[in-house]
Amino acid sequence: MRLLKSIRASLPGNMPQTDEALLAAIAKGDLAAFEHIHRRYLPKLMHFARRITGSHEAAEEIADDTLMVVWRTSNRFEGRSKPSSWIFGIAYRLSLKKRQSLDRQRNDVVLEDDLVSDDSDTAETYMLQKDLNSALERLTPELRAVVELTYYNGYLYTEIAEILECPVGTVKTRMMTARRRLRDILSDDAPILSENAVA
């Protein structure tokens, strides 16, 4: 009977299903609960991190690092926000850090390239790309995060404010700016503008 109970308990269908319950189990060192969270969040985290960093490799690294932070610190989750907001908040901060280091690397490469060639067509070719990916790429990471959290993850502005650790007004302003910029970029007569400021 006890054996049957233990088998039943180990079945995925019998795992605690809510994020709160899973985090509580992880805090006690439950690896099965962590696997559940991993399966649930890895795709979303990777998608989000890829939007912020623009790199698939970096996104995988960030998603893994985020989940390791969840494993190590789930006992500190106090339930003041939704578990998903807490997890995406971790991913957002890691993504911004990664983005900064990637930007530094890219700037180094650009400087080196400038010494050997003058590829004047690159900027023009880039401006002709009208797909959404390139349009989003032209937004700052902070603006992209708001668009991504709204349309890919379906969060309300108050939840996004929790994730980004900023006022609700800032979220709304960033979204307004992102909408305006995307409309400009995606329209046929898009003016060539430098990257917009962040609220």
Added chain:
Amino acid sequence: MLDSSKWRSANNHDDVWELIPWFVNGSLSEAEKDRVKQHMLTCTDCAAEVARQYSLAKKVMTEDPFDPPLARSWSKLRAQIKAEERADTPRIDVRRWFAGWQGGIMFAGAGLAACLLAAVIIIPTDNNDFRTLTSGNQALQNAIKFQIKVDVSNEKLQGLLAEHGLTLAGGPSETGVYTVTAPNDVDLKTLSEELMIAPEVMFAAPVQQP
């Protein structure tokens, strides 16, 4: 003169315009949803913007799908967790081991101290200047030195002294030895043996006169 109805309408338009992305993703409260819907009935700009944002949302949701490397990521994380557990294991074990044996170690330490004390007293010496723990001084007459267990309370110690008519003269020393004086007519050797029978006492012996 400011037309208040126009001002309210413009204000409402701005508020609704701001809420459109969250109307599109379906996360607004019912009250906010109704407000956006009501406004759209009369505002073509907002209705058009809702359509544009629906289109954008659809693109964001479907853009560039990929297969997340679930198995690879899980293997990596599990290996990392195991490695961290291995790194933590020795530290935790030592602490737990020490916590588990703390009482035993203290008891063994006290026993060792008692054995050393006994050895010092029992081993004969020809050197008259050599002084043991129970070596007395000129001023202390009819005295006994004894050692009690570490967990004996002060009340028990006082009761023990009173029971045998002893007066505390000194102690405890660094090794936990007390010095007491007995009435003049008492045989110190017999009294020491009686003290040794008491469960609280680990060792007792008359102070040797120089």
